[in-house]
Amino acid sequence: MRIRSHLLLLAFGVILPVAGFSGYLTARLVEHEQQTFAQGSIERLRSTMSAVDAQVQGQITALHALGSLKALEEGDLEAYHEEAVRVLGSQPAWMNVVLVLPDGALVDNAVAPSALKKQRYVVDTEVATRAAGTRAPAIGSMVESPSLQKRGVYVGVPVMYGEQVRYVLLAFIKPEFFLTPIEKQRIDPGWVSGLVDSHGTFIARVPALEREKVGPAFWAAVQRAPEGWYRGPTTEGRDSYTAHITSGFTKWSIGLGIPAEEVLGDARSTGWAMGGGILGSLALAFLLALWLGRRVSRPIVALARAAPGIATGTALDPRGLERVAEVRTVALALNEAAVAVRERQALLEREKRALQEGDRAKDEFIAMMSHELRNPLAALTSASQLLDMVDPQHPASKHAREVIKRQTKHTARLVEDLLDVSRIVMGKAHLQPELMNLADAASSVVQTWRSSGRFEHHHVTLHAEPVWIRADRSRVEQILSNLLDNALKFSPKGSEVKVRVDGDDAGARLEVADQGPGLPAEMREHVFDLFVQGAQGLARKSGGMGIGLALVKKLAELQGGSVAAASPGDDRGAVFTVRFPSVPAPATAVVSTRAPKVITPRxxxxxxxxxxxxxxxxxxxxxxxxxxxxxxxxxxxxxxxxxxxxxxxxxxxxxxxxxxxxxxxxxxxxxxxxxxxxxxxxxxxxxxxxxxxxxxxxxxxxxxxxxxxxxxxxxxxxxxxxxxxxxxxxx
The missing domain is CATH 3.40.50.2300 (Response regulator)
Known part of the structure; x- marks a missing residue:
C-alpha cells in the first residue's frame, strides 16, 4: 500500500471521529437552540399574559369602586344610574356597564336603559351566577350584546352587603382593549399571536383574522397543559412552532406562533456547515484534518474550562471563539447566564440592604415609641404613688390628679395619631365635610389651648379674617393643633408664635409661624414624611413620634388642600402654610347656643x-x-x-x-x-x-x-x- 493510502487512511482515521463528534455536537446545539427559542417565547407570553391580567384587574378595581356607592346600598337606582353613566364615560375600555341580580336578571343598563323592557337577562348569565356563587370576580368569554350589536367580554364583581350578594356589576369590555399587550410584543413579520377565551374564541389577534375559533392543534395543546411548546399548523395552516400559556386568573390563553423555517434555520445552516467541513476535511490530507480537529476542539475545551466560572458571574473571554458558529452561540448563552447571575447577586445585595434598612427603621421607631410611652407612664406611676402617700386635700394630691389627667390625654393622643395614620394609609379615613368659617375654627382652637394653659411659656397671637371652606371641622382643628404643638415644642420659652387666617385668589390660608431653630435645607423635602423628625439628641426634649406633620399633610390633601414649609435659615424659625379651596360665605350665619348640661340620674x-x-x-x-x-x-x-x-x-x-x-x-x-x-x-x-x-x-x-x-x-x-x-x- 502506498504512503498516500496510509496518509489517506490516517486522514480518514482522524476525520471520521471528528465527523462523528461534530454530528453529536450539532445535534446538541440544535436541541439547545430550540429549547432557548421555546423558553424565550414562553417567557414573552408570561409577560404579555401578566399585562392582560393586570388590565382585567384594573377593570375589576373600577367595578369595585362603582359597587361601593352609597346610593346602590340604599337602593337609589336612579342616583346609581347617573354615576354609572359618568364612570362609563371615564373608562375607555368599557362599552357598557350593567347591574344584574345574582341570577343574571337585568336591573340597570347604563347605555340602553330602554333595553330593560325587551331583555330580562344579561347575555352572559354564567358570569353573573359565577360571581354571585363564588363571591369573587368572574371573567367571561366573547359574546355579542343585543343592545349594542357589538362583541366583547363581560367582567363581573359581586356587590355584597354583609354576607349577602345583592347585585352583580358587569362591565362589557372592548376586545380591542386587549390588543395593546399583544402589539407591545413587537413580533417579527410572519409571526402570529392571539388571545383566546376559555371556549376557544379569539378575543384579539395579530395579524387580525376573520375566523372566530382557533385551530384544532392549538386548542388541543391548550387542553393538554396550561403552558407548552409544540409544532403544528397555525389557523391559516402555516407550519409553525407555537408557544402557549393559560392564565389561572382569567382562564384565557395566549399563543405565539413562529414559522418552523425560522426556528430550524440556524440548525439547518449548522448541519450544512458541518457537512461541508467534513467533506472538505476528507479532501485534504492529514495536516488539514489535524488543523480542523484543533479548530473545533480548542474552543470547546475553552468553553468547558470557563463553564464553572458562570456560577460566580464570570464572563467568557470571546477571543478565539468567533471562528465556530456553534461555539459562539454557546458562548453568548453562557455570557448571558453570567450576566443573569451577576444581576441576581446584585438584586440579592440590594434586597439585603433594604431589609437591613427596614430593620434599622423598625428598631428606631420601636425605640422612639418606647421613649414616648415611658415618659407618660413614668409620670402616671409617680402620680399614683403620690396619691397613696398624701391626703386627698393636700396640694400635692391635686397636682398628682392634674398630672394623671394631662398624661392620660397625652398618651391617648399618641395612640389616636397612630390610628389616624393607619386609617389614612389604608384609605379608611372618615370625613364629615361641612360649610365652616376657618377663622372661627382657628379662634376656637387657640382659645381652648389658651384656657388650658398650653401657651403659658409662649406668646401666641392670632390674626383671623373670615374665610369660608367646606371641610371636616374636627380634622381642620386637628391640623391646627398639630401645627401649634410642633411650633411650641421647637420654640424657646418666651418666643412668639403667630397664627394667621386669611384668603386670597388661591383660596383660604392657615399659617403658623414660630421662632424655633428653623428647617435645614435637607429636611424641607422630608419634613412631612411619616416618622421623620429633626435632630433632638438623646434627651428628646421635643418628644413626638414624627407623625404630627405627616397627618397635617395627609388630612389637608384628603380635603383638597395642600401644605408647605418654609424657613429663612438656621435659628430663624419656620413657617407652615396650609391652603384649602375657599367657597362663598353663606347669606346668613346661624349662631348655636349650648344649654347648660344637666345630668339625669340613670x-x-x-x-x-x-x-x-x-x-x-x-x-x-x-x-x-x-x-x-x-x-x-x-x-x-x-x-x-x-x-x-x-x-x-x-x-x-x-x-x-x-x-x-x-x-x-x-x-x-x-x-x-x-x-x-x-x-x-x-x-x-x-x-x-x-x-x-x-x-x-x-x-x-x-x-x-x-x-x-x-x-x-x-x-x-x-x-x-x-x-x-x-x-x-x-x-
Whole structure:
C-alpha cells in the first residue's frame, strides 16, 4: 500500500471521529437552540399574559369602586344610574356597564336603559351566577350584546352587603382593549399571536383574522397543559412552532406562533456547515484534518474550562471563539447566564440592604415609641404613688390628679395619631365635610389651648379674617393643633408664635409661624414624611413620634388642600402654610347656643372584664348620681340585666366567652331587656367596628379612653331613644 493510502487512511482515521463528534455536537446545539427559542417565547407570553391580567384587574378595581356607592346600598337606582353613566364615560375600555341580580336578571343598563323592557337577562348569565356563587370576580368569554350589536367580554364583581350578594356589576369590555399587550410584543413579520377565551374564541389577534375559533392543534395543546411548546399548523395552516400559556386568573390563553423555517434555520445552516467541513476535511490530507480537529476542539475545551466560572458571574473571554458558529452561540448563552447571575447577586445585595434598612427603621421607631410611652407612664406611676402617700386635700394630691389627667390625654393622643395614620394609609379615613368659617375654627382652637394653659411659656397671637371652606371641622382643628404643638415644642420659652387666617385668589390660608431653630435645607423635602423628625439628641426634649406633620399633610390633601414649609435659615424659625379651596360665605350665619348640661340620674349596668377600669368608671358614674351595677363578663351581665330594671347598659366588646356583640343581641331579643339603652365602650375604633356594633343593637359606640362628657352624652342619648319607633342610632 502506498504512503498516500496510509496518509489517506490516517486522514480518514482522524476525520471520521471528528465527523462523528461534530454530528453529536450539532445535534446538541440544535436541541439547545430550540429549547432557548421555546423558553424565550414562553417567557414573552408570561409577560404579555401578566399585562392582560393586570388590565382585567384594573377593570375589576373600577367595578369595585362603582359597587361601593352609597346610593346602590340604599337602593337609589336612579342616583346609581347617573354615576354609572359618568364612570362609563371615564373608562375607555368599557362599552357598557350593567347591574344584574345574582341570577343574571337585568336591573340597570347604563347605555340602553330602554333595553330593560325587551331583555330580562344579561347575555352572559354564567358570569353573573359565577360571581354571585363564588363571591369573587368572574371573567367571561366573547359574546355579542343585543343592545349594542357589538362583541366583547363581560367582567363581573359581586356587590355584597354583609354576607349577602345583592347585585352583580358587569362591565362589557372592548376586545380591542386587549390588543395593546399583544402589539407591545413587537413580533417579527410572519409571526402570529392571539388571545383566546376559555371556549376557544379569539378575543384579539395579530395579524387580525376573520375566523372566530382557533385551530384544532392549538386548542388541543391548550387542553393538554396550561403552558407548552409544540409544532403544528397555525389557523391559516402555516407550519409553525407555537408557544402557549393559560392564565389561572382569567382562564384565557395566549399563543405565539413562529414559522418552523425560522426556528430550524440556524440548525439547518449548522448541519450544512458541518457537512461541508467534513467533506472538505476528507479532501485534504492529514495536516488539514489535524488543523480542523484543533479548530473545533480548542474552543470547546475553552468553553468547558470557563463553564464553572458562570456560577460566580464570570464572563467568557470571546477571543478565539468567533471562528465556530456553534461555539459562539454557546458562548453568548453562557455570557448571558453570567450576566443573569451577576444581576441576581446584585438584586440579592440590594434586597439585603433594604431589609437591613427596614430593620434599622423598625428598631428606631420601636425605640422612639418606647421613649414616648415611658415618659407618660413614668409620670402616671409617680402620680399614683403620690396619691397613696398624701391626703386627698393636700396640694400635692391635686397636682398628682392634674398630672394623671394631662398624661392620660397625652398618651391617648399618641395612640389616636397612630390610628389616624393607619386609617389614612389604608384609605379608611372618615370625613364629615361641612360649610365652616376657618377663622372661627382657628379662634376656637387657640382659645381652648389658651384656657388650658398650653401657651403659658409662649406668646401666641392670632390674626383671623373670615374665610369660608367646606371641610371636616374636627380634622381642620386637628391640623391646627398639630401645627401649634410642633411650633411650641421647637420654640424657646418666651418666643412668639403667630397664627394667621386669611384668603386670597388661591383660596383660604392657615399659617403658623414660630421662632424655633428653623428647617435645614435637607429636611424641607422630608419634613412631612411619616416618622421623620429633626435632630433632638438623646434627651428628646421635643418628644413626638414624627407623625404630627405627616397627618397635617395627609388630612389637608384628603380635603383638597395642600401644605408647605418654609424657613429663612438656621435659628430663624419656620413657617407652615396650609391652603384649602375657599367657597362663598353663606347669606346668613346661624349662631348655636349650648344649654347648660344637666345630668339625669340613670340605672346603669357596667359590663367590663378589666377590674380597674370597671371599678373606676363605676365610681365616677356613681359620683354623678347614677345607680351603677357591675359585671365582669357577659354571662353575669345578662343575669343582672334580667333581674333588675335598667335604663342603660355600658358593655365592653372584647369580653371573654360571650363577647359584647352577643350580649347586645341577647338583650335586644328578650322582652324584659329589649328597651334598655346600649353603649359600646371598647378599644376597637375602626368604622367597621362601629358598624358591627350598631348592627348588633348598640345605640352608641365609644372608644377607650372615653371623655366623661362624651360618655354622659352617650348615656343620655341611649336612655332617651324610643325603641318602639326604632329610631336610628347616631352616626
Amino acid at each position: 340605672r346603669i349596668l357596667l359590663i367590663d372584664d378589666n377590674d380597674d377600669l370597671r371599678r373606676t368608671l363605676a365610681a365616677s358614674l356613681s359620683l354623678q348620681g347614677h345607680e351603677v351595677r357591675e359585671a365582669a363578663d357577659g354571662r353575669a351581665g345578662l343575669e343582672l340585666a334580667g333581674g333588675a330594671a335598667l335604663d342603660v347598659a355600658i358593655v365592653d366588646l372584647g369580653l371573654p366567652e360571650i363577647d359584647g356583640y352577643e350580649v347586645a343581641r341577647r338583650l335586644r331579643a328578650q322582652g324584659s331587656t329589649s328597651r334598655i339603652g346600649l353603649v359600646a365602650l371598647t378599644g376597637y375604633g375602626q368604622l367597621e367596628d362601629k358598624r358591627k356594633a350598631i348592627e348588633a343593637g348598640f345605640d352608641e359606640h365609644l372608644t377607650k379612653p372615653v371623655d366623661p362628657d362624651a360618655l354622659e352624652e352617650a348615656i343620655a342619648f341611649a336612655a332617651s331613644r324610643d325603641r318602639a319607633e326604632q329610631a336610628p342610632a347616631r352616626k
